Amino acid sequence: xxxxTAAMLVIGDExxxxxxxxxxMHHLAGELTQVGIDLKEVRIVxxxxxxxxxxxxxxxxxxxxVITSGGIGxxxxxxxxxxxxxxxxxxxxxxxxxxxxxxxxxxxxxVEFNTARQxxxxxxxxxxLIENPVSIAPGFTIGNVHVMAGVPSVFQAMVAxxxxxxxxxxxxxxxxxxxxxxxGEIAGPLSELAADFPDLSIGSxxxxxxxxxxxxxxxxxxxxxxxxxxxxxxxxxxxQ
Amino acid sequence: xxxxTAAMLVIGDExxxxxxxxxxMHHLAGELTQVGIDLKEVRIVxxxxxxxxxxxxxxxxxxxxVITSGGIGxxxxxxxxxxxxxxxxxxxxxxxxxxxxxxxxxxxxxVEFNTARQxxxxxxxxxxLIENPVSIAPGFTIGNVHVMAGVPSVFQAMVAxxxxxxxxxxxxxxxxxxxxxxxGEIAGPLSELAADFPDLSIGSxxxxxxxxxxxxxxxxxxxxxxxxxxxxxxxxxxxQ
Numbered sequence: 001x002x003x004x005t006a007a008m009l010v011i012g013d014e015x016x017x018x019x020x021x022x023x024x025m026h027h028l029a030g031e032l033t034q035v036g037i038d039l040k041e042v043r044i045v046x047x048x049x050x051x052x053x054x055x056x057x058x059x060x061x062x063x064x065x066v067i068t069s070g071g072i073g074x075x076x077x078x079x080x081x082x083x084x085x086x087x088x089x090x091x092x093x094x095x096x097x098x099x100x101x102x103x104x105x106x107x108x109x110x111v112e113f114n115t116a117r118q119x120x121x122x123x124x125x126x127x128x129l130i131e132n133p134v135s136i137a138p139g140f141t142i143g144n145v146h147v148m149a150g151v152p153s154v155f156q157a158m159v160a161x162x163x164x165x166x167x168x169x170x171x172x173x174x175x176x177x178x179x180x181x182x183x184g185e186i187a188g189p190l191s192e193l194a195a196d197f198p199d200l201s202i203g204s205x206x207x208x209x210x211x212x213x214x215x216x217x218x219x220x221x222x223x224x225x226x227x228x229x230x231x232x233x234x235x236x237x238x239x240q
Numbered sequence: 241x242x243x244x245t246a247a248m249l250v251i252g253d254e255x256x257x258x259x260x261x262x263x264x265m266h267h268l269a270g271e272l273t274q275v276g277i278d279l280k281e282v283r284i285v286x287x288x289x290x291x292x293x294x295x296x297x298x299x300x301x302x303x304x305x306v307i308t309s310g311g312i313g314x315x316x317x318x319x320x321x322x323x324x325x326x327x328x329x330x331x332x333x334x335x336x337x338x339x340x341x342x343x344x345x346x347x348x349x350x351v352e353f354n355t356a357r358q359x360x361x362x363x364x365x366x367x368x369l370i371e372n373p374v375s376i377a378p379g380f381t382i383g384n385v386h387v388m389a390g391v392p393s394v395f396q397a398m399v400a401x402x403x404x405x406x407x408x409x410x411x412x413x414x415x416x417x418x419x420x421x422x423x424g425e426i427a428g429p430l431s432e433l434a435a436d437f438p439d440l441s442i443g444s445x446x447x448x449x450x451x452x453x454x455x456x457x458x459x460x461x462x463x464x465x466x467x468x469x470x471x472x473x474x475x476x477x478x479x480q
Contacts, residue, residue, distance in 0.1 A: 014458065016280065017460070041286075042284040116431075183356075187314040204316075208391060220253075
């Protein structure tokens with residue numbers, strides 16, 4: 001049976017302008033792979049209402065699970081929660097459960113729970129809160145979409161609380177062999193190997209180092225014995 | 241007048257599996273920003289024919305320029321060129337001009353120009369070659385789509401040769417102010433500032449460092465005097 005599929009939506013002008021290099025995608029990709037959920041697509045869009053709504057609808061319809069990152073803070077440019085609500089035709093306002101969490105948090109700190117901070121309690125009707133042990137302001141799940149913060153420490157904590165609730169599949173096993181020859185030299189035999197193991201994914205990732213060419217050959221599959229068998233054949237093919 | 245828009249399509253299982261962290265997106269984002277082309281969307285899809293064709297068609301129709309990265313090498317998993325041809329209903333085969341480039345290159349090296357290497361000369365009819373000073377195998381431009389290699393050194397060289405051919409816009413100027421207060425405290429005044437400067441983009445990027453909260457406020461726009469004016473107001477608002 002095929003593994004469950006996932007997509008990620010990153011919301012943030014700061015990545016598209018080159019100011020920040022995204023870290024959340026790489027983290028999520030690794031976590032999903034470990035539990036056998038196939039991350040099939042990532043989209044990065046700007047802080048633009050139509051772009052966010054369009055992407056959420058497309059990804060939610062196309063994949064089993066969608067995880068979003070960014071745009072759920074208290075400032076004017078944080079529009080993700082409202083866009084997700086619109087994508088699901090859900091009403092959104094400050095919700096009592098989220099407000100209570102935040103109120104208690106700011107009371108403990110002796111900090112005013114002002115209008116801006118109350119924005120972080122805006123949760124669509126019908127959504128389930130995602131716990132945020134780092135900075136309290138919750139994410140939420142609506143339909144198959146999990147809405148998380150963009151700050152990496154908070155994103156990672158939210159992934160950790162949502163991941164056990166998702167149905168996983170066969171974890172993807174992988175083995176890598178580095179071959180210090182150009183791809184053009186190994187492509188023929190590699191293609192035959194791939195044809196003999198149609199149940200495995202065999203990828204070639206070229207590199208250039210100190211002026212000479214090589215490639216990392218990555219063999220991936222859910223059946224360890226098959227991955228071993230293909231790796232044995234690969235090693236024999238390109239014994240240096 | 242609004243700046244020209246661009247989208248990027250990254251093709252590669254190795255990024256979606258968490259094996260590799262993409263570097264090309266961050267490079268391209270910075271380069272486009274400098275010449276006033278707005279990178280509006282990035283999609284990352286796996287080495288899957290339907291996914292690549294669907295994404296290329298959508299992005300090509302939605303933005304002025306599309307740049308792709310990955311999947312144009314000699315191995316069996318390099319299917320980008322054929323997918324792009326299919327997206328444009330163009331015939332594709334080994335093309336004489338690309339073959340001549342590669343033949344000369346391998347002749348110089350005394351290396352066999354074998355069937356696998358000839359795959360790198362597969363170019364759609366009507367496409368224009370993109371020069372590759374690093375490893376010769378060319379990229380190509382068809383319609384508004386520029387097809388480039390995934391190896392970062394080659395990608396960067398191809399970006400450098402295509403960028404001068406694109407119509408730029410007003411380069412985006414940006415200034416950043418770091419404020420060592422939580423977003424919840426600054427969000428109200430910041431929102432008023434944003435309302436007073438509707439021609440600028442004012443973003444708040446929160447961070448947590450040594451247990452305390454802060455945010456980088458980034459003001460972006462194409463008119464330097466306006467960016468200066470907003471930054472002066474911002475500094476006065478949050479003078480520590």
